[in-house]
Amino acid sequence: MKLNDFIWMPFSDSRDDYRNDIAKAAINEDWGHDLRYLYDYVRDNFEISHKQGKVRTSPEGAYCLFRAGSLVTREGEPLTILGVKNRLSGKQPYFYKRLFARERFVVRDDDNVEHDEEAPPAPDYEIPPYHPEYKLAYNFEHYLDDHEPRMEERFPALTTHQRFLCIYAALELAHKRGNQAAVPQWYCDRNADEGSYQWLLPLYVTTEDLSIKPDLVATLSPQPEYAEYNVRTLIPPEYAYSHARAVSGRDPQFRTWA
Incomplete structure (x- = not known):
């Protein structure tokens, strides 16, 4: 279940x-310019929570509750998103109402009835192991030709062949040390029904x-x-940051990417 199919979030x-x-x-x-990283963070964590049955709905379907990932307040209190039933036909079943920043709280439904609630559990990040013994399947035409401006910006002094050699070597080297270098991400393709774990490999060409x-x-x-x-x-590291942050906590391994 995708976030945008379930709830309207302003x-x-x-x-x-x-x-x-x-x-x-x-x-x-730091959530980036205009808090752009929070968009992917909430979306990815909702998908994981829904897949694990951690999105809670009231018995009458008047409201729903789910955690904003593993985020907490300075005092360690969980953050819970409240959605209320959407009365508009042809729209998402729920729309965003408010955020609760404590373990226990009261939700008032459309009939003004109060319900004692507590924060749902945070999603579990069941990250699979990295397999450095796997082979890498490449598509250099896509990397070097389809995204030629990106490659020229990163490596302006290199020819296309030199870029190929550098990227190939950087990929193989990063893959060999993948158990230490690889960063997990959660990603859902636009046309897919649900996301899954992928891996991100940082490539160093111009520096050691x-x-x-x-x-x-x-x-x-x-x-x-x-x-x-x-x-x-x-992709540029700043493009990769948000999906990695969604499942990797505050790991400093990728903090420089933002």
Whole structure:
């Protein structure tokens, strides 16, 4: 179940934007320009929670509750999103009402009846192991030709062939040390019914310093039936940050990517 099929979440620069509510209540961190990283964070964590049966609906379907991932307040209180039944036909079943920033709270339904509730459990991140023994399946035409401007921006002094050699070597090296370098992400394709775990490999071409932002990040889709990882695309690290943050907690391993 995708978030946008289940609940309407206001997404604008207005004060009613749910991202503002979460950013104000949660432990302070950088969520990017216009809180853009929170969009993917909430969406990905909803999908995981729904898949694990952790999205709670009232018996009459008047409202729903689900956690804003594993985020908590400074005092360690959980953050719970409340959605109320949408009376508009042809729309999502629920729409965003408010955020609760405590373990126990009261929800008032349309009939003004109060219901004692507590925060649903946070999603569990059941991240599969990385397999450095898998082969990598490449599509260099996509990396180097379809995204040629991106490659030129990152490596302006290199020829196309030199970029190929550098990217190939960087991928193979990152894959060999994948148990230490690979970062999990949750990702759902636009036409897919649900998301799944993928891997992100930071690629260092212009520096050996692994403590700074990588040049690019490769997205890997597991293909266990072939013992392969499909290297789908190469993206700037800031593009990869939000989906990694959604399931990787506050791991400093990818903090430089934002």
